Amino acid sequence: MAPVTDSQSGRIRSAVGGHLRRTREFVEDTEPPALAIITVMILSLLGALVGFLAVSDLTIVPFVVFLTAAGIGWFRYQEETAYVIALMMTVSTILILGLIIVFIFRESVPVIRYESATVFGITVPGLRMFIQPNWDAVSPPIRYSMVPMIHGTVMVTLIASAVAAPLGVSAALFLSEIAPSTVREVVKPGVEILAGIPSIVYGFIGFTVLGPWASTQFQTTGQGSYLFVGIVVGVMALPTVVSVAEDALSSVPESMKSGSLAMGTTDWQTMTSITLPAAFSGVSAAVLLGVGRAIGETMAATVMLRGVPRLTEPLVNVFYGQETLTSIIARNYGEADGLQMDALFVAGVILFVTVLVISIGAQYIEWRMHKRLGGEI
Amino acid sequence: MAGASETDTQLVEQETTETDAVAGVAIGLSAVLFALAVAAMFERVSLTGTIAGVQTVTLLGGLLTALGVAVIAFGVGSRFGYVETDPDPSAGLIAGFGAAVPWIVVGGAVTLQTLGLSPTVSVFGGLVVGAVAFALTVLPREDVGSTLPLGALLGLTGLVFLTGVIGPTWVWELDWAQQAAITAEFFIPVATLFTTLYGGWASAKAYGGFGARGRHMGAYVLVYLNALSIVAFLFILVAFVVVQGVPGLLNGVELGLGTGPQTTILGVSVTLPVSVPFVMNGVALFNDFQGVLPAIVGTVWLVAGAVTLAVPLGVGAAVFLTEYADRGRFTQVVEVATNGLWSTPSIVFGLFGFAFLIPRFGNGKSLLSGMITLGFMLLPLVVITSREAMLSVPDEYRDASAALGVTKWQTIRSVVLPAALPGVVTGVILGVGRIAGETAPILLTMAGGTFIPGSQTVDVIGGFQFTTSPPFVANPALLEATSALPYQLYALISAGVGASSNVGNADEFRWATALVLLMVVLSFYAIGIATRYYFRRQLKHT
Numbered sequence: 001m002a003p004v005t006d007s008q009s010g011r012i013r014s015a016v017g018g019h020l021r022r023t024r025e026f027v028e029d030t031e032p033p034a035l036a037i038i039t040v041m042i043l044s045l046l047g048a049l050v051g052f053l054a055v056s057d058l059t060i061v062p063f064v065v066f067l068t069a070a071g072i073g074w075f076r077y078q079e080e081t082a083y084v085i086a087l088m089m090t091v092s093t094i095l096i097l098g099l100i101i102v103f104i105f106r107e108s109v110p111v112i113r114y115e116s117a118t119v120f121g122i123t124v125p126g127l128r129m130f131i132q133p134n135w136d137a138v139s140p141p142i143r144y145s146m147v148p149m150i151h152g153t154v155m156v157t158l159i160a161s162a163v164a165a166p167l168g169v170s171a172a173l174f175l176s177e178i179a180p181s182t183v184r185e186v187v188k189p190g191v192e193i194l195a196g197i198p199s200i201v202y203g204f205i206g207f208t209v210l211g212p213w214a215s216t217q218f219q220t221t222g223q224g225s226y227l228f229v230g231i232v233v234g235v236m237a238l239p240t241v242v243s244v245a246e247d248a249l250s251s252v253p254e255s256m257k258s259g260s261l262a263m264g265t266t267d268w269q270t271m272t273s274i275t276l277p278a279a280f281s282g283v284s285a286a287v288l289l290g291v292g293r294a295i296g297e298t299m300a301a302t303v304m305l306r307g308v309p310r311l312t313e314p315l316v317n318v319f320y321g322q323e324t325l326t327s328i329i330a331r332n333y334g335e336a337d338g339l340q341m342d343a344l345f346v347a348g349v350i351l352f353v354t355v356l357v358i359s360i361g362a363q364y365i366e367w368r369m370h371k372r373l374g375g376e377i
Numbered sequence: 378m379a380g381a382s383e384t385d386t387q388l389v390e391q392e393t394t395e396t397d398a399v400a401g402v403a404i405g406l407s408a409v410l411f412a413l414a415v416a417a418m419f420e421r422v423s424l425t426g427t428i429a430g431v432q433t434v435t436l437l438g439g440l441l442t443a444l445g446v447a448v449i450a451f452g453v454g455s456r457f458g459y460v461e462t463d464p465d466p467s468a469g470l471i472a473g474f475g476a477a478v479p480w481i482v483v484g485g486a487v488t489l490q491t492l493g494l495s496p497t498v499s500v501f502g503g504l505v506v507g508a509v510a511f512a513l514t515v516l517p518r519e520d521v522g523s524t525l526p527l528g529a530l531l532g533l534t535g536l537v538f539l540t541g542v543i544g545p546t547w548v549w550e551l552d553w554a555q556q557a558a559i560t561a562e563f564f565i566p567v568a569t570l571f572t573t574l575y576g577g578w579a580s581a582k583a584y585g586g587f588g589a590r591g592r593h594m595g596a597y598v599l600v601y602l603n604a605l606s607i608v609a610f611l612f613i614l615v616a617f618v619v620v621q622g623v624p625g626l627l628n629g630v631e632l633g634l635g636t637g638p639q640t641t642i643l644g645v646s647v648t649l650p651v652s653v654p655f656v657m658n659g660v661a662l663f664n665d666f667q668g669v670l671p672a673i674v675g676t677v678w679l680v681a682g683a684v685t686l687a688v689p690l691g692v693g694a695a696v697f698l699t700e701y702a703d704r705g706r707f708t709q710v711v712e713v714a715t716n717g718l719w720s721t722p723s724i725v726f727g728l729f730g731f732a733f734l735i736p737r738f739g740n741g742k743s744l745l746s747g748m749i750t751l752g753f754m755l756l757p758l759v760v761i762t763s764r765e766a767m768l769s770v771p772d773e774y775r776d777a778s779a780a781l782g783v784t785k786w787q788t789i790r791s792v793v794l795p796a797a798l799p800g801v802v803t804g805v806i807l808g809v810g811r812i813a814g815e816t817a818p819i820l821l822t823m824a825g826g827t828f829i830p831g832s833q834t835v836d837v838i839g840g841f842q843f844t845t846s847p848p849f850v851a852n853p854a855l856l857e858a859t860s861a862l863p864y865q866l867y868a869l870i871s872a873g874v875g876a877s878s879n880v881g882n883a884d885e886f887r888w889a890t891a892l893v894l895l896m897v898v899l900s901f902y903a904i905g906i907a908t909r910y911y912f913r914r915q916l917k918h919t
Contacts, residue, residue: 006572007385021472046615048704055736055737061556061746071659078786079784079785079786079787082786082789082790083701083786084695085693085731086693086694086696086697086700086701087697087701088697089689089690089694089697090693090694090697090702090711091692091762092690092691093694093711093715093718093756093757094710094711094714096718096753097714097717097718099729099733100718100721100725100726100729103729103732104725104728104732105734106732107728107732132380141591167603167607170599170603170604171603173600174600174601174603174604175604178597178600178601179604183604186608187604187607187608189902190607190608190611191607191908192807192902192906193611193899193902193906194610194805195480195505195811195899196606196810196811196814196899196901196902197614197615197814197895197898197899198813198815198816198863198894198895198898199814199815199816199817200814200816200863200866200891200894201618201814201866201891201894201895202865203867203870204866204870204887204891205614205617205618208887216562217560217562217563218557218558218559218560219548219556219557219558219560220555220557220562221556223595230466234616235610238607263467266589266590266592266593267588267593268592268596269589269592269593272471287610289720290868292720293720295722296720296721296722296723296725296734297722298723298724298815298816298817299817299863299867302867303867303870303871312555313553313554313555314553315549316554317554317555317557319551319554319555319557320557323382326722326724326817327715329724329727329728329821329918330724330727330817330820333727333731333820333821338539344728345728345732348724348725348728351722351724351725352721352722352725355721355725356717356720356721358720359716359717359719359720360717361717362718363712363713375716377683
């Protein structure tokens with residue numbers, strides 16, 4: 001890596017300066033009427049956003065102003081209008097992520113306050129959700145512990161990863177390196193379709209076929225086991241692993257593979273000693289994203305689990321499936337209100353943060369791999 | 378290194394020798410065992426019954442033992458020079474770990490179950506046995522290392538079945554607070570399956586004569602098997618839903634002029650020549666056949682709304698990111714945000730819609746909230762795929778257009794967008810397939826009611842009204858809770874059998890709903906994949 005030439009603050013200052021300069025140039029280059037229309041568009045859209053956030057009936061007024069301004073701008077100054085609209089649309093993607101963060105965090109605040117616990121004389125909000133395993137929303141003491149659900153999610157995710165990671169990477173190797181093109185033309189859409197089968201259909205089959213079967217096989221009381229939820233969720237995460245890993249494997253430059261093959265190695269030796277190590281970070285990003293999918297999988301888990309939030313006894317008892325972070329939301333949103341609803345939002349926050357961290361981590365890994373392979377970032 | 382000699386052996390070993398035949402038979406045996414294990418797992422083959430006059434378990438045990446003996450014989454024969462192979466000095470670490478894993482399980486289970494020792498001791502026991510297997514794999518020459526531990530595993534499993542130590546009635550009570558046991562019905566097929574995979578791997582290596590070629594062979598067998606299983610799994614899954622769902626779907630189907638319900642197409646009232654009550658009726662007390670029409674219409678409107686919201690936003694953002702913005706901090710943030718949105722769990726979108734949209738649209742579940750929530754889910758996918766499509770438009774196109782002296786926007790509009798259109802369309806269709814089957818987001822934002830009468834089928838176009846008070850436009854149809862296919866299926870499952878007595882055969886009704894949902898989603902995928910092929914062929918022709 002090249003040594004860092006300028007300090008962080010200097011870089012930020014130059015970036016801000018660059019933006020200011022570009023904005024000034026844009027303002028100078030644009031005709032005044034176009035500029036006026038753009039200003040009206042931006043202001044009215046901001047107004048509509050504020051109105052919407054404030055739950056105002058009058059939101060429609062600034063929105064109509066925006067539409068009119070955009071319409072006029074489109075006919076008179078298409079160039080500038082298109083640019084501004086595209087920019088707004090780009091900003092909206094960030095805005096949506098921001099809104100998600102704000103709203104699910106805001107809703108979870110009351111229960112975090114309620115579940116404060118004192119450690120060494122310091123009151124830590126929300127701590128009690130993680131140091132005792134009781135979830136009881138009905139009879140006092142009312143407790144909203146996240147521990148059973150975190151345990152469930154961890155169990156399901158571990159089993160799912162054990163299924164999805166090896167099978168997915170092997171299928172990706174097959175698609176990108178081994179399969180003849182005719183076979184690939186069949187298997188690849190197959191994997192895509194597998195991604196498209198709705199999770200509720202998986203859940204339904206799991207509920208009607210796998211559940212009773214597993215219950216007799218393991219002589220458990222009632223049906224619903226982390227083991228089979230994990231396997232089903234693993235199959236559902238498989239397509240994600242396959243497609244991302246395949247991208248990573250096929251981004252290894254052909255010259256590296258040819259160089260290895262020219263040494264007289266077998267295809268498999270080239271794969272294990274050249275392609276896989278070169279694409280290793282991309283493949284691990286694929287597995288990470290698969291793990292993220294598995295954590296967030298909702299409907300199959302909801303339908304197949306028992307819906308009683310408690311720890312299994314002993315903790316490694318995979319033949320009983322109680323509740324996961326996702327399924328407790330889907331199952332309880334209906335009758336929940338007040339603190340219990342807020343507790344469901346806490347489950348949502350945990351899910352969201354975990355998966356976001358995984359996603360950003362995977363992107364960082366991929367970015368580094370592309371950089372190292374000298375490709376376009 | 379070994380390149381030249383390898384080519385030589387390949388040229389020499391053209392004819393099938395007897396040793397090749399032995400390894401080939403071992404591979405064939407593995408295939409038979411694999412099939413038997415799968416059949417036993419799905420209870421197509423009864424463990425207590427007989428196959429060709431032999432007890433199933435005895436047969437499995439005998440075949441496993443034979444396979445194990447064959448594998449070991451091949452390895453040892455190669456070591457003492459009876460069989461001509463080309464082994465490496467060691468089987469390698471990966472093979473070592475591969476062999477250690479099943480032996481850890483065996484060691485742990487034996488110390489725990491057979492010897493009755495404590496779990497801590499059994500973990501230790503498992504690790505010791507695994508370490509021995511690891512050493513036996515890595516230390517000797519490859520031909521012995523990659524056959525002996527695995528062959529012994531096969532032989533042990535086979536003998537345990539053969540001698541009846543684990544018979545069809547074997548049960549291992551786990552003595553846990555929450556009662557569970559491992560039964561023979563589960564254990565025998567699964568153990569057979571996994572040991573057979575190892576056996577197949579070892580025999581494939583042997584067939585390739587060990588060394589680089591042998592490992593190539595062994596790995597390819599496993600990789601091909603995996604790919605085949607995935608495709609087979611997909612087919613079985615779809616076929617299973619179809620078989621289960623068709624009776625319910627075809628309940629009361631009539632074909633012939635004037636049998637179908639009346640509809641209006643382009644202002645002309647026609648009577649459809651076919652009547653499929655399941656997709657043309659709602660649920661009502663006096664219906665002969667109940668159906669899921671409201672859910673189908675709900676899904677259609679849901680998808681339409683989500684597409685209207687997400688496609689313009691997503692394509693616009695992609696245009697900005699690829700054409701206008703310079704690569705830098707801002708584009709990076711947007712990329713991270715879209716990828717983050719893409720992997721956000723669907724239930725979190727549901728919570729967000731519940732907290733953000735519901736209070737803003739009439740304080741109740743509504744179709745509109747569902748549309749917007751799903752639109753937000755679709756958005757990152759549209760951005761990602763549109764961006765990829767636009768990035769793959771060659772820069773020569775842009776340069777050629779710019780050389781004509783047109784503005785940037787004109788280049789985008791008349792060169793980049795048309796060239797990127799196939800990719801965008803394909804991406805959108807596949808994304809729609811994905812969101813059409815989503816249940817979790819609409820669970821919290823839109824859906825209500827298990828059985829919706831046909832009279833409540835949403836009519837969005839006819840629902841628009843103008844009012845005198847702000848917001849001046851109202852559409853009650855958009856602000857009402859409605860149903861969609863995936864939600865309908867969920868509601869049917871969670872309602873249980875008792876609640877669904879008013880639809881006659883509840884099980885048939887559920888499977889038929891699942892089938893209709895699967896058909897809707899898969900048809901999106903079929904259209905998306907077909908579009909991609911069509912455009913790809915067009916590109917090749919020009």
